[in-house]
Amino acid sequence: MLVFLLTACTSPDIYYNRDFNPPVYFGAHIVQSGETLYNIAWRYGRDYKELASANNIRSPYVLTVGQRINLEVDENSYRSRPSGSSKSVKSSSNVTKRKSQAVSGNKSTNNKKPSISNNITWGWPHVGLILAKYSVNSRNRNINKGIDIGGTEGDEIRAAASGEVVYAGNGLLGYGNLIIINHSERYLSAYGHNEVILVKEGEKVRLGQRIARMGRKGQKPLLHFEIRKDGQPVNPENYLPHR
Numbered sequence: 001m002l003v004f005l006l007t008a009c010t011s012p013d014i015y016y017n018r019d020f021n022p023p024v025y026f027g028a029h030i031v032q033s034g035e036t037l038y039n040i041a042w043r044y045g046r047d048y049k050e051l052a053s054a055n056n057i058r059s060p061y062v063l064t065v066g067q068r069i070n071l072e073v074d075e076n077s078y079r080s081r082p083s084g085s086s087k088s089v090k091s092s093s094n095v096t097k098r099k100s101q102a103v104s105g106n107k108s109t110n111n112k113k114p115s116i117s118n119n120i121t122w123g124w125p126h127v128g129l130i131l132a133k134y135s136v137n138s139r140n141r142n143i144n145k146g147i148d149i150g151g152t153e154g155d156e157i158r159a160a161a162s163g164e165v166v167y168a169g170n171g172l173l174g175y176g177n178l179i180i181i182n183h184s185e186r187y188l189s190a191y192g193h194n195e196v197i198l199v200k201e202g203e204k205v206r207l208g209q210r211i212a213r214m215g216r217k218g219q220k221p222l223l224h225f226e227i228r229k230d231g232q233p234v235n236p237e238n239y240l241p242h243r
Contacts, residue, residue: 023231029069036201037061038166038180040069042190047231049185114207115241120183122239123207125160125191126151126214126223134235145233146190146226153195153221157212159205160189160225160240168197175224179211192224193217 023045031040037057041048052061054073063069114123128151135143159181166188167180175192179199182188195215205211214223227236 024071025073027071029071031063031065031067031069032171033065034169034171035063036167037063037069038182038188039169039172039178041231042167042180042188042228043172044071045231045233046071048188050231115239117239118184118187120161120187120239121207122161122241123158124240124243125149125158125189125225126155128155128223130237131220131222134233134237146224147236148217149223149225151214151221151223153214153216155214155221156210157191157194157214157223159207159209159211160227160236161187162207163189163205165199165201165203165205165211168199168201176215176217177212181205181211186230188228190224190226190228192226193222 029040029044037048037052038061040063041051048061050073051069051071052058055070057063114121116122126149128149130147131150132144132148134145134147137143161181161183163181163183165179166182167178170177172178175190177192177194177197179191179194179197180188181190191212193215194212196213197211198213199205199211214221216222217224225236227234227239
């Protein structure tokens with residue numbers, strides 16, 4: 001069993017499963033061309049700051065091809081924050097109560113007013129219907145780490161909050177053309193299965209800015225959208241405006 005686990009950790013094609021992949025706290029990852037610390041952390045269900053601290057990587061987190069990223073964590077070098085589960089979002093509603101306000105200059109076609117949570121203003125990345133909701137199983141492990149939003153191939157995908165593009169590529173199995181945006185030290189959002197990516201890594205984007213065009217997952221046009229808090233998936237509907 002141990003041999004299988006170690007082999008799986010070093011074989012992304014075998015190990016990776018978007019719909020069910022618990023965080024990995026053992027082994028190492030060898031940096032490949034086009035990878036960033038953010039998409040590596042995303043792949044293993046980890047907080048990018050945690051990996052940076054464990055591997056003595058300083059901001060702006062520049063990596064080199066062939067670099068070894070240790071996935072084990074030295075508790076003395078990093079103190080983990082509480083997991084960002086959907087329950088924690090609800091329990092902290094008195095501290096980060098959702099508010100609504102209009103945002104000037106927002107060109108999004110979504111007419112729902114943005115919501116504010118943890119000092120981040122959130123808006124829907126697409127106006128389509130939700131095809132698959134965020135879900136966990138009886139062990140509190142993710143079955144779907146985000147939500148799937150339906151639409152038409154080529155539809156505009158917009159940034160759900162202002163931030164910096166920290167990954168734009170197709171290096172993560174199960175996500176297709178993927179964009180990851182960093183909104184703060186604790187929050188990232190991701191946009192998967194894009195037909196075309198319209199932004200570059202390092203680019204600053206605004207809430208509602210067009211960042212991609214919708215692609216397909218199999219035969220179905222959709223956007224797979226995730227929000228992660230401290231590296232852990234949370235329910236996007238707890239942050240996005242009610243609709």
